[in-house]
Amino acid sequence: MKIQEITLRLLRMKMNFSFVTSFGSIEDKDFILVETKSIDGISGWGESVAFYAPLYNEETVQTNWHIMEEFLIPLLLKNEINHPDDVSKLFSPIRGNNMAKAALEGAVWDLYAKLEQIPLYKALGGEKKEIAVGVSIGIQNSIDELLDLIERYLSEGYQRIKVKIKPGWDIDCLKAIRNKFPTTPLMADANSAYRLEDIELLKQLDAFDLLMIEQPLAYDDIIDHAKLQKELKTPICLDESIHSFEDARKAIELGSCKVINIKIGRVGGLTESKKIHDLCKEKNIPVWCGGMLEAGIGRAHNIALTTLSNFTLPGDTAASSRYWEQDIIEPEVTVNNGFITVPERIGIGYTPNLDYIEKLTTYKKTYK
């Protein structure tokens, strides 16, 4: 497969709500779309999940553009690729910058599936025809508002509720949720807001029968998480700490977690996501697909990945309409009774709405 040209587009989309976590809030979403074109003019699409500011991890929209333009795109244009799995090998001399790598690799995967005339999920070895999904709810102004939102999402059919927690917005809020929704599958994501010294407080979470607690401790830690897991009944899920197969292997070996959240961008692409999935399957560690408030292209990639068999827990890939007045793909992603039906069309299975993408684009550049 020879890639003829690559176009990067910078888009700005207004979100339907402001998403508040322990690390800050996100309202407008600035992100990069990648289009890879083959010699015969077929396009593959990828989406960078890096945020405008380096608050979730160290990457940003600007650093992604720089790394793609200066280092990754020249590698892709210079080399023949037999299979999308080759892309991560090609990118391996460039350290880190996983979200930049994943955006380009994702576009290559979509292009490959289109050239093979198969759905992306089949190219990945996925098997599910529908995927179970939950919803991730940010920090609200009051517990009452949070309870109303949970009620709304449950009535829309979402299969599990994830709430964001931080010191001061944890025990009382989980207690109130459990009083009103005693049996709802529930989990909490701390985005690294606690330290091992908070262990007595974290132990109180065991009372709420949570599916898991996500990334309670530092974003780069697996040692303290292992100490904490020994003291907690609630399974720990790692998000921010896992950037690769090797990170997953070490975390599992140390006992730092019992669940892993796989985000394609955080681990550098679909090939690495698959490797982590396979390792976790072998080690009996269930996985689920995390969200990064993606627009339609990123959402489509998440859906394809989630069709792999060890994605046994509902992920964060909610419906397009939850985030956007209008999404950039057709049809939009819809959720029925807590399931997304996996599209059988070739590639990512959704068509980019080029007119609308053009409208949202604030800057674009093509590389040949």
Ligand SMILES: O=C(O)CCC(=O)C1=CC=C[C@@H](O)C1C(=O)O
């Ligand atoms: O709805 C989604 O896309 C998931 C949102 C979500 O939980 C997250 C989005 C972005 C950064 C984090 O706060 C985060 C997460 O940590 O999983």
Ligand SMILES: [Mg+2]
């Ligand atoms: Mg998380």
